[in-house]
Amino acid sequence: xxxxxxxPAAAGKGTLARALARRYNFHFLDTGALYRMVGLAxxxxxxDPHDEAAALEAAQGLKPDLTHEQDLRSEDVGAxxxxxxxxxxxxxxxxxxxxxxxxxxxxxxxxxxxIGTVVCPDAEVKIFVTASPEVRAERRHAELAERGEAPSLExxxxxxxxxxxxxxxxxxxxxxxxRDAYVLxxxxxxxxxxxxxxxxxxxxxxx
Ligand code: CDP
Numbered sequence: 420x421x422x423x424x425x426x427p428a429a430a431g432k433g434t435l436a437r438a439l440a441r442r443y444n445f446h447f448l449d450t451g452a453l454y455r456m457v458g459l460a461x462x463x464x465x466x467d468p469h470d471e472a473a474a475l476e477a478a479q480g481l482k483p484d485l486t487h488e489q490d491l492r493s494e495d496v497g498a499x500x501x502x503x504x505x506x507x508x509x510x511x512x513x514x515x516x517x518x519x520x521x522x523x524x525x526x527x528x529x530x531x532x533x534i535g536t537v538v539c540p541d542a543e544v545k546i547f548v549t550a551s552p553e554v555r556a557e558r559r560h561a562e563l564a565e566r567g568e569a570p571s572l573e574x575x576x577x578x579x580x581x582x583x584x585x586x587x588x589x590x591x592x593x594x595x596x597x598r599d600a601y602v603l604x605x606x607x608x609x610x611x612x613x614x615x616x617x618x619x620x621x622x623x624x625x626x
Pocket of ligand 1: 427428429430451452455497500501502504505530531532534582586
């Protein structure tokens with residue numbers, strides 16, 4: 420069984436997807452970490468994420484099993500990730516690994532932007548997690564504060580808007596809910612409520 424969890428920045432996909440994987444004992448892949456790793460590699464090489472050759476080189480040299488060994492969650496790396504992610508060749512270079520991962524038994528949960536639309540269009544369960552930009556900015560702001568990064572709430576909101584715009588309007592694999600996705604609007608929900616709602620949906624699909 421494949422569970423695809425997609426949605427915009429800081430909507431709570433990661434937390435939800437991890438919790439679902441734990442609940443069902445499935446493998447979990449944060450596909451954003453792959454793009455973040457490519458973005459980080461480009462920055463570390465002193466090159467520009469808009470430089471297509473640099474981004475492709477980084478994607479081809481990626482060791483996806485090592486994503487957990489680097490600190491990928493900073494805002495700079497997130498912004499670089501969303502720039503390299505607009506590059507079709509980068510996306511193609513990362514596709515094979517994601518599809519193979521999705522086939523792991525007894526099941527896999529993948530979170531990202533295009534899992535239900537491009538990576539695993541046949542996934543049995545597709546959940547699109549979203550929340551208003553203001554709520555997402557507050558969540559990301561709290562996450563960053565915990566890490567000791569303290570940009571203003573306004574700066575974080577601007578970044579969320581910029582990233583939404585880039586992710587939604589790009590030509591390749593833009594961020595949109597799959598036609599058959601369950602849309603989970605979490606602005607007014609606690610993490611627990613969102614998880615319960617997702618589990619209820621998975622259970623319905625399993626029957
Ligand atoms: O955690 P957050 O939602 O901020 O970002 P992420 O999931 O780590 O993804 C970082 C960036 O990678 C996003 O802004 C997307 O542009 C890109 N991405 C993508 O294009 N496709 C995916 N399947 C996952 C991430």
